[in-house]
Amino acid sequence: MSARAAGPGRAPGAPLVGVLALALLAGCSEPPAVEGWTPPGWHDHAGVRLAASDTDTAAALNDLGFIRMRIRNDAAGYQARYVQIAGAGEFNKRVDAMIRAPLAQLSFTPEAFPSGSGLADRGCLPGSAGWDADRVLTDPATGPANATGTAITCEVIAAFGSIVGVTMRTVTGTAGTVTADQKTTLYADVAGGTVTDAAAFWKPDAASDVWTRTVEQLRRQAGGLSSAPIAPPSDEQTALAAQALADVRERDDGTATITLPPGIASPELAGLGLDQTTAATSIEADSDLLAGWQTDAAAALENQRNTPFAGLPAWNASLPVDCSLHTCVAVTYDDGPGPYTKDLLKTLLAAQAGATFFMQGKNITGNTDIVRAVAADGHDIGSHTMTHPDLTKVGPDKDRAEVVGCADLIAGITGEPVTFFRPPYGAVNDAVLAAIGKPAILWSIDTNDWQGPGRAALIQRSVPVSKPGDIILFHDTHRDSVTAASDVMAGLQDRGFTPVTLTQLFGGKIPPGKVTRR
Template sequence: MVAALAAAVLALSACAPASQEGWEPPAWAPEVVHATDPVPEISAAADGPLGAGIVPLRVRNDAVGLQARVALLPAGATTDAFNAQVEQFVRGAIADRVVASGTAFVPAPSAVGSGLGDRRCASGSTRRPAAQLLADPAFGPVGGSGTAVVCGIVAAGGTIVGERVRVVSADAAGVHFDATTTLYTDVATGETAAADGLWTEHAAAALGAHIVEALRRDAGALSHRPVVVGDETQIAAIQAALGSTVPSDEGLVITLAPGFTAPDLAGLGAPATTEPIEFAIPAEVAADLVSPLGARVLASSGQPYTGPVAAPAGARAVDCDLVPCVALTYDDGPSSYTPGILDELAARDAAATFFAMGQNAQGYADTLARMTREGHEVEGHTWNHPHLPQLTDAQVTAQVVDSTRALEAVSGQDITVFRPPYGEFTPRVLAAAGMPAILWDIDTLDWQGPADDVLIARAVEQPRAGSIVLLHDVHAVTARTAGAVLDGLFDRGFQLVTVRQLFGGELPTSGSWRRAP
């Protein structure tokens, strides 16, 4: 037996080719697509790449069980379509919660100390586990049951902005909805598309072959034969992954959801994927597969953002049917205290209305001009603060007309409403003034010189949605506590607006008003 086996080996050896010195097995071709780490979201902070190019929106409503944060862009012809799509995530979530809760949605501030002052997208929030996100009071509804809408900035270069928005809902039985959408816009042209719109119709099949090849190598494949991806289920999975596209330093990155498999993988005994996997697509590969907008997104990576900057807070359109609004109003100035109050407003991107006296116009022309420049509203408070019911009709008219002319001359604003001193007026006074009167429903009594904490509590705790708060920019305590008052109102979820914004952008043309209707 041994002799026969030896003879067979010798026979086979005679047929074998001569050995080649230095021979190695064929090498794998370089990977076209490879797994990578998730791309971090871009900071949405005021000092981040977008800076003042973001208008943050945060809505919390405990009655329907919702908390939402999204980032809008400065309003304009080339940004309105993007803003409408982003805002619709919030409005759609509200509509769903109204049905689920059986409660009408009415904008309402939260309790003091609710911590709603930070309104920008929080990096990483769109990737947190759903249950964890809902349970976090910074993002989820009170008690964790309801809906959370969170956002992340994924692109901010050149004229390109990309935003990821995630909507998560849960009830007593657990999470029942979790969807993420990534939107891109070119603020130079207004073109807007979801992330899968950055690719051509053939991209999924082309990238699918590369992705299966990368997974096959990870599974230990030895074959070098080409991969073919033609199964509709596989193509659909890759197409869904294109909806997660984000730019990176080397090209574009997509996220493949768990559960992906293919015959080439199954043949190796590799199970379906169990975790999301990020795949990097080099720029030179992506360039042949992207749409025109996708090409601009690809080229924007690493570029400084050059899009529009937001207008001052008081010059923006605000929907007070969506967020709780409050109007801070300052009477009797301007004075030497007014610039400090303006500084506090500017530091927080907040708006206010100043009911100024005509006799102060020339002495504080620069301050009034600054109010206009920074988006605040200037209205009249008569010439020198008399008791109007004690004056004749002609004197009332002169007080209002002279003040209006002086303030308009230095502020550049059209003054169409006034505030009667001491809140005193009669139908006769209104007729003689020829303007509607704007009063207040929250009186802080700052003119009495209260302690700082007392004034802060009055100004922060009492307002409701639609309130008009009375302050005076001629008292040290008012100036000294201005920042704390603003922070306290923001903390409750208020949007600080001008009186004009409080009334939907159109001031009343007659009557007297203590708060928004």
């Protein structure tokens, strides 16, 4: 008997296979459900997990008493925000070197800007250490003119015990093209006077381990199921992790957030379709893992972490200011001390603004406490004679008695010599200069406040017309001059000026003869 041909598309015996399959399925029963069971997930690997970025620090850390500084120079393509600490010489020296380094090959002349430039906002900027580098260059709060050149910013990241931590960041390039991005975190011990670079807190293999563990977490996030070891990082990739270790945000519970910049790349990630990261990547590390990465220097610092912050020394007007770098102006006050001088000192302290007081001997009697307070705050004091005569009309003996007598009176109260004077009415000639033998300080801007023009006029006569190196004349015996001081200082700082003492204006060497400006 001949075999029957199979129909198109159907194999011989197919009905029998289907019947058998159905029979087998019918004989299978569904396994019982296990109550509360869920599929296993990835466990955190050795105390590391991906985390949200944690680079913003409390703005309150900026208000601990730092000396707030800012320099903008459009001709040089440069802007720097930074802080200093009264009495912390080593910390200030390290920061000063960082802000000067980009200027080494540039011709630099301090600049002032129009009112409304916003430059009174000074010191560190919360969050800026963690910004995208392009934002540091392009944001007017930090970047150079036209987003081309060098931007230096800082962020206060820690304050505990006698320790403060400040991250300094220097970004160079143009908008969309960053050529360099360098972070350095300095921990200053304000009690011991020492400063330690955060790089000293990490063992040599810490950066590569941070990178490897970060790539493991990214591989899992991208859907990779492999647990094969990650290939070692290149030097370039290790450098990304080292940069992250310069800005670690530790918490009181011992954990920390470590944020790596964009650009993480590895063969494992490329195999999952991720050539390199385009945004910052943060991981959270547990305390035990951190301890394994850290050196003994870090452990010594950690012993203070849960101790309340001891505070910073107060700002003082005598602290160094380099007027070849900063845009300086000297604000001076004549005829005191008077009933408003103490209020003026409070204003100057709040503004971190230095000033020079030319005092009259007849007003010092009964006000020696004010003289001491002016000196204690670091402001300059000059002689304004005993009784305010026109020195060109009284002869050399009377000149000396008036000027030197007042200078000796001030020195006897403060313990510091008085090295310059201001002639009443600005009246001075060669005979007076020869008789006194000290520099005669005049002014380049006279507000004529003695005419009583009102606060608004005093501001207009000083703030918008000032130029770098000017000497401005006020009197602290006039109420409006003192009540306007807050707006005057804020207005000058808004334009980029740093109000300084005469000693600072001239770098400690006031020239001889008649002086009207720097």
